Amino acid sequence: MASQTPEPIVSIVGLDKIYQGGFHALKSVDLEIFRGEIFALLGPNGAGKTTLIGIVCGLVRATGGTVIADGHDIARDYRAARAKIGLVPQELSTDMFETVWHTVNFSRGLFGKPRDHALVEQILRDLSLWDKRHSKIAGLSGGMKRRVLIAKALSHEPTILFLDEPTAGVDVELRRDMWDMVRRLRERGVTIILTTHYIEEAEEMADRIGVIDGGKIILIDEKHALMERLGRTRVTVGLAAPLDTLPPELADEGLALTEDGASLVLTLTGEGDGAAGAADLIKRLFAAGIDFRSVDTARSSLEEIFVGLVEKQA
Amino acid sequence: MNFHAVRAIYAFELGRTLRTLFQSLAAPVISTSLYFIVFGSAIGSRMETIDNVSYGAFIVPGLIMLALLTESVSNASFGIYLPRFTGTIYELLSAPVSAFEALMGYVGAAATKSVILGLIILATARLFVPIEIVHPFWAAAFLILISISFSLFGFILGLWADGFEKLQVVPIMIITPLTFLGGTFYSIKMLPPTWQTVTMFNPIVYLVNGFRWSFYGQSDVGVGLSLSMIVAFMALWVAIIAWIFKTGWRLRT
Secondary structure (H helix, E strand, C coil): CCCCCCCEEEEEEEEEEECCCCCEEEEEEEEEEECCCEEEEECCCCCCHHHHHHHHHCCCCCCEEEEEECCEECCCCHHHHHHCEEEECCCCCCCCCCEHHHHHHHHHHHCCCCCCHHHHHHHHHHCCCHHHCCCEHHHCCHHHHHHHHHHHHHCCCCCEEEEECCCCCCCHHHHHHHHHHHHHHHHCCCEEEEECCCHHHHHHHCCEEEEEECCEEEEEEEHHHHHHHHCEEEEEEEECCCCCCCCHHHCCCCEEECCCCCEEEEEEECCCCCHHHHHHHHHHHHHCCCCEEEEEEEECCHHHHHHHHHHHHC | CCHHHHHHHHHHHHHHHHHCHHHHHHHHHHHHHHHHHHHHHHHHHHCCCECCECHHHHHHHHHHHHHHHHHHHHHHHHHHHHHHHHCCHHHHHHCCCCHHHHHHHHHHHHHHHHHHHHHHHHHHHHHHCCCCCCCHHHHHHHHHHHHHHHHHHHHHHHHHCCCHHHHHHHHHHHHHHHHHHHHHCCCHHHCCHHHHHHHCCCCHHHHHHHHHHHHHCCCCCCHHHHHHHHHHHHHHHHHHHHHHHHHCCCCCC
16 A cells, blocks of 8 residues: 555445344444555454445445445435446346346446447456357356456446455456456556455455454454554474473573473564574574474464454454 | 436346247237137127127227236336346446336336237237227327336336245236226126126226227226326326335335
8 A cells, every 4th residue: 555645435434234123233333445445344244244335335225324435425426426336246146148248238338337348348358258248147157157247347437346255156266367357456446345255365465454243343454564463473393302391591472382392382473474583593492402303484364363353352 | 317227227128028029929919819719709709899899899909908907017027026036136226226217217118018019919909800099199198108007016016026926916816807807808888787886996997998998989987087097006106116215125125
């Protein structure tokens, strides 16, 4: 992200949603999405991710609060707001008997844009769908159907794109392709908000990460800052001979002897890869005359951070 | 006004008709032809004229109305129910489309289909009986207004239904019986006085008779009353649809 003050493109203030049955899905959610960023919204099932996206996109009615999308209130100025937003839903909901070409052109018209066959062709080519343009959607694979949904969402040239679980059910290769596509979209200035169960996806792509649980945003931060703040690196040294106690010259905050005395474990905070910490520890082991047979470093993933946060909430 | 959206929905819905041409157009034409063979030829040849109109010609407006009402309701209800069923409704709900524009697209397409169907049935009927339309302007007006009115009703049905069975129930269990009992195949003057009174509570009577008046210049009920009934129907359906879109009933959670 650029160092200058980022400009919000989506501003959510005090958003509340209570469903008819009384389920409180969103509890006074405040959230700002910055122009041009990739924002990943993480949360366990039922946390409120899809409700939040649904409200911004017009599928769900908010009980309270306001949402401004690219300068337009989604309730008072819904036409202008919705014209700026594209949505790729979680479910593979498509008109099975339509051709790819027709369904994408239909979407463009629905969002109030005049026909532009050159643009639709470009979108289909970018998504490797051009060769399938005359195919009926029913005959496409799950991954291809997902691409069709993305093409439909992009057909009206939105500035904000919501991807609700974009790579669910997509094989690894296609997932990588989609990540590349999302990055290309960001380069073109499209702001992307994605929800995902694949933490790897958020770790790979997102600039900022928000965690929602129980209808509340429990954390929002830049990915690197988050990893720096909550990430841990463990350096495990397998000793040649077990120790009974930790020698005094090694007594240090963050260094511990395992119960069986066979290994030393150094825990470092921050996003670093632990190489420097490991090198320092090895020097100290040599100085203390302690022989060892292995050194292993492991960095905590975003997934571990996420699970830790959610468990803490529970 | 989002004209591009109206055009997109309208073209999409008519495109669906082309894909299901047999089901949409050929099937009603075949069933209407069967009615002519059974009622017009087999029974009609043994019946006297009604108000100086041969029985075969007398039933033409009623038969067109029968197809018009059932097909308007079916087409419009299916048009909006299908995206709800498949989940593609998300796109309409997230698009900058007003309720009125969505209605113009869906109901416009369903009504267009019904009008085309009515004209095809009329052309088919001319193969069986000679027909002259006394008030062609009013015939066209009735055809279009009734198609729109019952497509609006079908739209409501499509929003209300939570299964394919319910989509079928109204046209089969309500519209068809009311049309049969609404003077499609007979003049209500032929009924005993008590049943004539009961029949007047059937709203379809006014539609069939208004349309028949435009063909032969005679009707069991006043043409003004027929037109008023159509306008009243339209106003009622539009009010219900406006409420649905305002509250998001069956559309937005």
